Amino acid sequence: MSHARSEYTDFQSLAPDAFSAVRALSAIAAKAGLDKQLLELIKIRASQINGCAFCLQYHILQAEALGLAEDKINLVAVWREAPQFSPRERAALAWTEALTVLPNGVSDEVFAQANAEFGEKELMYLTSAVAAINTWNRFGAAYRWTPPARQKASAAAS
Template sequence: MAFRFTVATDAPSLFAAMYATTKAIRGSGLPTGLIHLIDLRVSQINGCTYCIDMHSKEARHDGQSEERIAALAEWEHSDLFLPDERAAFAWAELLTRGRHDGIDAAHRDLQRHFSAEQIAQLTVTVAQINAWNRVGIAQHIEGTAIGMPA
């Protein structure tokens, strides 16, 4: 695995802060299966190959079926996902793609399934996996793995 630099070594306090945020997300009370699916979907959008592999494995470990994992890239056209998951995926895609159109409608849909606290947690979940994806893409020479916490 070839690195341009490593955040864990070259900026350890910042890596520790990112890791602490990830750990807090995992302990937030959001279903871990949903977190893994959001992490996987955002990683697909961002093209972080290592993260796609890691979050696919985590989703499998949490009991997600191969069929659901395979269908995630086209979740909008699949009946394999529950309404709350679909609302979370729509939110994650809007935030990841930086789209402002549709944000009010997506928020209203989230409110049907999640509390304000959970929406805030989902938002930080999306922001955090986007940050990890960008760190991974920046620090690794193309085609190599990323050194992120599981």
């Protein structure tokens, strides 16, 4: 069993400027109008790939609070095999995986699919959301932040 090396609140108190910058980046895509449920799906998927227990639990709780269908939350790890996901969600999840696992690069096919579903401007904002969750994952996984309890989700990172 791993133990926390530091906690989420330590990041906020020890490096408030870095914390504020990551938090601001996290908010941009939603402010630009991207669907909040879609954004939670990509945050869940990136957190699964990166092994960040804190972020995974936090974004599952956020997705539930937003009313995201339970089957989508449960099946996001195997989204390619599950019929519940729309073409737009599939494009976002493929884009998220490509940007999260960069050694594989971003294929022309994944780019074309994402660009067709989102267009140039929305895709830039989607990319910012993927970049933000990957940044949070780096902190959460490195410091082994304790996953939030259900009642505390609203006070944690976005």
